[in-house]
Amino acid sequence: MIRTVFGEVGHALLMAAGMVWQTGWSLVLGFAISALLQAILPEEQMRRALGKGGIKEIALATVAGAASSSCSYASAAIMRTLFKKGAALVVSLAFLFASTNLVLELGLILFMLLGWQFMAAEWVGGVVLVVIMSLLVKLTLPRRLVEDARRHKEADQGHQHMASVVAGATWRDRITNPEARIRVAQNFVMEWRMLWKDLAAGFLIGGFVAAFVPDGVWQTLFLGHASAGVRTIAGVLIGPVVAMLTFVCSIGNVPLAAVLWAGGASFGGVIAFLYADLIVLPLLDVYRRYFGWRMMAYMAAAFFVTMATAALIVDAGFQWLGWVPDRSVDIRQRMTEFSINYTFWLNLVAAALALYLFIQNRRHPMNHDHHHDQRSAGASAEP
Template structure:
């Protein structure tokens, strides 16, 4: 019982440390998503030219941070006419280039890891695009599209089908600060929390258990910390494997990344580990349902190679410029709750979150939560409350 209590204490301390940053990140993401319509996204992703992939990455960064929702949305874009490579670039951007991920990484790991994430993400997308052009044939793409058109539902399919952007014309500021804009931001904010909450809780619990129960000596031996070259070569190779087996995706893998960094994994290994949220076993099962077994194997191989390659490139680049932290002091366990800036920020942002939650439930939120895991057809029949310009009563 004492061991379980210790693990829960570690998980609780980490949760308290990152709470305000999570709320801030999701709020910024909600503001951006409220201004970007999905029809616009589909129109811009019709090929795999470099400019299109850059646009796909940026649109992904402005989209959902939930890995399951990102995978479902990428399939939806593919079915509506987006190029498969562009849809995958969007998927990578929406899980690895989002604001909330960068904020949490800076808070737990340090700004260098946030910078590495936003440098490594585009590198991974470039590698994925090159590998798709070289290895994936038109016949396989045609088979994947045929499978995608069958409309088999997966996790977060209903969430991916939702368009909660602000309706109407006018300037961005005018639409955002209108009653409909307030509603749209509240809807996106709450639905994003609902989408990632499971993975976040599981990730924190796993990170707490690993930090409390696994001795540093194990990680030091496992990551070859006494051999700098071997460690740098091994980290990006093993990082994605640890992520795949941990079943943790979205933002939930950042606390575990902090534990692994303190344990001795290389800088590039942390980056590759974070990227691998798109290859965990449940998501591989969804790929098989969406695109068939052959494309799933292609995605597994190409994504893994791109993650490893991006990890090596980031390790080399940041090492050359002396940007890799020398101290392994990621935030894993604090001394508990005290009246410091973290507590005051948590209180302020919890109040803000409460305001958004009230708006969400007063404008049809319960029905949206029920439809969240349902089919796109059910969502298409739903008239989103975010499209109602009238203020809530």
Template sequence: MIDGLLEALRIGFGFLWTAAWAIIMGLTITSLVQVYVSKERMAQVLGDGSIGSLVKATLFGAASSGCSFGAVAIGKGLFKKGAHVVNFLAFMFASTNLIVELGLMIVILLGWKFLAAELIGGLILIAVTAVLVHLTLPENLFEEVRESLAARDAESGIDEDPTCGMEGKDEFSLTTENGETLKFCSDGCMETYRQQAAGTGDWQDDDLRSWGGWYRIANQFRKEWSMIWKDVVGGFLISGFVIVFVPQRVWNALFLQGEGLLVTAENAVMGTAIAVISFVGSMGNVPFAVALWGGGIGFAGVIAFVYADLITIPVLNVYRKYYGWKVMAYILAVFFVTMAFTGFVMEILFDAFGIVPDLAGGQTATEQTYFALDYTFYLNLIAFGLTGFLTYVYRQGLGAPGQYRDPVCGMRTDAESPTTTYDGKTYRFCSKSCKRTFEGDPGRFTDEPPTVEEATSGHTHH
């Protein structure tokens, strides 16, 4: 048992080490796009069911975050503001399946053929989803939900994060100049809002030639990582345990073996079904897919499994909370059918061209050596160096819009922020929550010298 646990951890962390540079580089590119690609008019241009709007929804999604829950939250915001059902479904799928970091992970862990299937199949899936929705959309179902959604949120006292659409929390709140209190899901989103309020975000005004541009990317990188790290790390560790402890007879019982259309179809359906109950979303399902592939699961089943991170049980529960049981069931049915069907089509297509990947002859996960002085080592050194640089930029506040640093959380703030005086100095905070935390134990936050201004008689608590 102990040997098995150690081997599972070796494989899980080995997968993580192998893909670390790809995840970091992908998140950096995503952060850059998130900072400099404006999405203010997305809901306006996604309001109809035309092909043009569908293409735009796909492109917007591919330029967005890779977090399943973040994609669902943004999709909800687009839907509330008038986006067509097809478009907000396409946006959610693209933002979790057609993003840079996922593609890099697939290439590293599964190979280029799986990446080709992911990209080509993703576009096919979106097209099939659009046709299916237009043919089956219940009359007025989504319009009724749209009308009641905003009212229900208001009655429940739910405050949406203005930057990402997720539910805001009291501890991440600030008051604007006009007296409006805004709540955010995290300090990263709150900082993003402050950045947007402080500048235009144009390349000409705040690009990578300035510290301000790097600071915004560093904050976005931090926010992106905070949304996905649990899924990523959990997915890698789970995959190691699945590879070591799930016997081959289990895979043989769940998935038909051999060749033929029936085997391909059953593998695609079963791969999608396992994704639903796996609880592994976002990019964490890629290492899990490696475990399935190593267990002898067909190409169609593995591809369908990777597609299906938007219908895991935790995500379905979010749909239920947002839209109710009927809409949740409809989204599950549409995505399940299209994901399984597309996985089936991709194996048939790749088989016709003779490019279906062959697991035979390759090293198994238990046979691989993960930690060696090879290209992965050097790429990880570069990636970790980049992470350290971005962390340094953020923590030092280089180019941040605020003049002062919050001693509690490190965020930058300005002269209009909440203040308190301690030991003859005035400290400024990003929120009332940080101010209260500081006042509860000032000595804890004054060991390291923060950015302060000398107290004067005119300074008081806000």
């Protein structure tokens, strides 16, 4: 019995390691992009480009998000940077949705593990998500909530983003400034220090769920024996809830989505699960740190409605077209097989980049003394 339990724990850890392996390079890339944006984008320039929140700005942010190739944690960091720099919230959220649903590598992994139908559903649904979210936010978002969120001070003073933009008249001047690589390294390390615990928890939860939860549980949870209509509606509502409790990352949750599909979840339920990478519990806590409790609650509610509605639309369309695939995938075996392929080389490059940035930060640590002195002076002045 003990040997069996230890064997299952080992398998769960191996599954978690497989998920880390599949997503590691995209995490490094996403945090590096966020660090670069913080170092070279002045607030006034960001406000002019993305501050209006119109269709043009939303489309621009969607294209930029699709090109960013980021994990949801890293995308959240970039979104925070855009918003804090002056971009409209709806534009920042359009980037967030696009960067976790329209990226190339996510579609490729879906194609390899679940087939072209899921890849198409993810990309088509990514556009639907942005459209629904934009309409919902424009209709319901209180202006005061935006102002409070933009002024919100992140709770962890040691991880606040206090590095200023590097000097230079244009972004080309700033990016070629020798100081830029130091600022990028400092921002990169701050992002990792802030979120590594959330990431570790997410990967471990995903691995243990994949290893210990039998397929019959998913069939029961997603009402596998109910009528097609009931299963579809229940699936798009249950899928995001499952994602909130078991999520890893926008790419790392693909293996878990395959487990759900093989276990009997509806097509719409799996799609909703994939879309819901932005409302998992660790990421909701990140929103709380970035923007405060009230904005976090608003984002969670708006995202849930957006994801369930988009999944319902995509499910109906794919059912009508006859594009819903068969259930034939052994995801547990695939995730525990490691080979020298494109993921290996991408992770190798990402590891080298991360090591370089950590070394740069160690050589040039951010000086917090000035900020500490200011806080101490303020405290001593109080009666």
